[in-house]
Amino acid sequence: MIILGLTGSIGMGKSTTAGMFMEEGVPVHDSDATVHRLYSGAAAPLIEQAFPGTTVDGTVDRTKLSNAVLGKPEALKKLEAIIHPLVRAEADRFLAEHRNNGTPLVVLDIPLLFETGGTGRVDKIVVVTASPEVQHKRVLARPGMTEEKFEAILAKQVPDDEKRRRADFIIDTGEGMESARAAVRAIIAELSPALKARN
Structure with a gap:
């Protein structure tokens, strides 16, 4: 089984791209x-x-929680110490299930793949990207988003150019849906011989 790590900074179109892998029949853990x-x-x-x-x-009120941790590194660390192990356990269950079923290719959609040291858990890395202008426009269109929040989130993330440098595959979502879909299909096609060789 090949594990593909899908990542990208905020507003780069990662969720949409994950959906495209699912449409092509590749299981995704989001x-x-x-x-x-x-x-x-x-x-x-x-x-x-x-x-x-x-x-x-x-149920967690995301706005209240955001107010409690945003711009407070210690509070954020405390939150991550609660959440990350739980998410990791769910991902491990997902991988075990698909390994048992003989699934050839799966995607782990991990927003902070580089930031949380998760590169060792995947075989290949796909980074979704877009221009800073497109990213800015997308993020600021989100409900409740402000310049201050956007800057705080960006400050925590590995810069886009470094992510692209460390990627095996890059999908530019700023070039439109069809271009992104074609890139997804090309990645699956490129990995298919490797999948066959492993079987």
């Missing part, structure tokens, strides 16, 4: 979606204990 589930499940009581007042009816 870290963001896992966090979302955990926020209304196993992680909620742990987060409430660490950050009192950040949950409502047993």
